[in-house]
Amino acid sequence: MKRVYNFNAGPAALPKQVLHRAQEELLDFQDTGMSVMELSHRSKEYEKVHQKAATLLQELLQIPNDYEILFMQGGASLQFSAIPLNFLPSDKTANYSLSGSWSEKALKEAQKIGSTHTSSTAKETGYSTIPSQLTLSTDAAYLHITSNNTIFGTQWWEFPSTPSYIPLIADMSSDILSRTINVEDFSLIYAGAQKNLGPSGVTVVIIKKELLEQCPSNIPTMLNYQTHAKNKSLYNTPPTFSIYMLSLVLDWVAEQGGIEAMERINKEKAELLYETIDQSEGFYIGHAEKDARSHMNVTFNLPSEELTSNFLIQAKEEGFVGLGGHRMVGGCRASIYNAVPLESCQALADFMKSFQAKNR
Numbered sequence: 001m002k003r004v005y006n007f008n009a010g011p012a013a014l015p016k017q018v019l020h021r022a023q024e025e026l027l028d029f030q031d032t033g034m035s036v037m038e039l040s041h042r043s044k045e046y047e048k049v050h051q052k053a054a055t056l057l058q059e060l061l062q063i064p065n066d067y068e069i070l071f072m073q074g075g076a077s078l079q080f081s082a083i084p085l086n087f088l089p090s091d092k093t094a095n096y097s098l099s100g101s102w103s104e105k106a107l108k109e110a111q112k113i114g115s116t117h118t119s120s121t122a123k124e125t126g127y128s129t130i131p132s133q134l135t136l137s138t139d140a141a142y143l144h145i146t147s148n149n150t151i152f153g154t155q156w157w158e159f160p161s162t163p164s165y166i167p168l169i170a171d172m173s174s175d176i177l178s179r180t181i182n183v184e185d186f187s188l189i190y191a192g193a194q195k196n197l198g199p200s201g202v203t204v205v206i207i208k209k210e211l212l213e214q215c216p217s218n219i220p221t222m223l224n225y226q227t228h229a230k231n232k233s234l235y236n237t238p239p240t241f242s243i244y245m246l247s248l249v250l251d252w253v254a255e256q257g258g259i260e261a262m263e264r265i266n267k268e269k270a271e272l273l274y275e276t277i278d279q280s281e282g283f284y285i286g287h288a289e290k291d292a293r294s295h296m297n298v299t300f301n302l303p304s305e306e307l308t309s310n311f312l313i314q315a316k317e318e319g320f321v322g323l324g325g326h327r328m329v330g331g332c333r334a335s336i337y338n339a340v341p342l343e344s345c346q347a348l349a350d351f352m353k354s355f356q357a358k359n360r
């Protein structure tokens, strides 16, 4: 069996141990005589899986009791609509800080629903920085940020603070569970699972109970956060297999030493690649400014399109997968989420050095 060096941006690498465990349990899940996919979502066996995923997430992220943990569908993209539908009343303005394409998309959805204000933007730097100089509108309903910018490879290292009456909302799709955060700094955190949490299909939402009181009743039932909170994310059939995989990934994170351990290893992995870029004397050109560099998505270019193309072709031949930049920006990107081992990053750094030596 051949496993490649997987640098996919999402869906992305999963821990090998998790895949083995899923394989072992696939045909007969805990003596039920069926796979977890075949269990009723109302069965006590499935309920345990569901509950375990929520409990582990609560422990790992130290989520206080005045928050609800929800498992939703529709990806992070559905949250772009759900957030303004629930929390943008007609007499208020939704505030967005733009740090890349995903925050632009989130803003676009809010614009369909109500009044919006761009609090800050890094568009003028080609999203190589994190926006500074934030302005909040006086009637701000909330401030939305994207904590890690998957496409451009930048990450917020210091989160903006808002007055307590303005909820801070964060799309953490590409860096949840990769570093310690203080959940209490946020009123709502959401993340599609397919990068750091598991396979695609489930979106985790961590929401302050206080905020739930604001959900209006005249919006579609499935888009109302209250529906999911009141029914423990079992209002309708949840993506049971994705939630099961999430619970296995969370087990794995705990076994590795929790988020602190993840953070330490992620830093080491990112530093290996950024050092390779910095020591290449301009052969590899990092996209992000140094103080905005993401520990999850390392974006870089080579001096010409031809070299970039050759780099990607040869990398593929050597077993490196997913290194092409997002179709919007081109270049190269190594996504090094929690499940990408240090050895993969070391192998990539070695490959980058040898490619440079042959092509300078």
Ligand code: PMP
Binding pocket: 010, 074, 075, 076, 077, 078, 102, 146, 148, 149, 150, 151, 171, 172, 173, 174, 192, 193
């Ligand atoms: N936000 C961020 C930061 C992302 O990276 C992505 C997906 N790459 C999305 C939102 C959209 O996620 P989904 O495909 O789950 O809708």
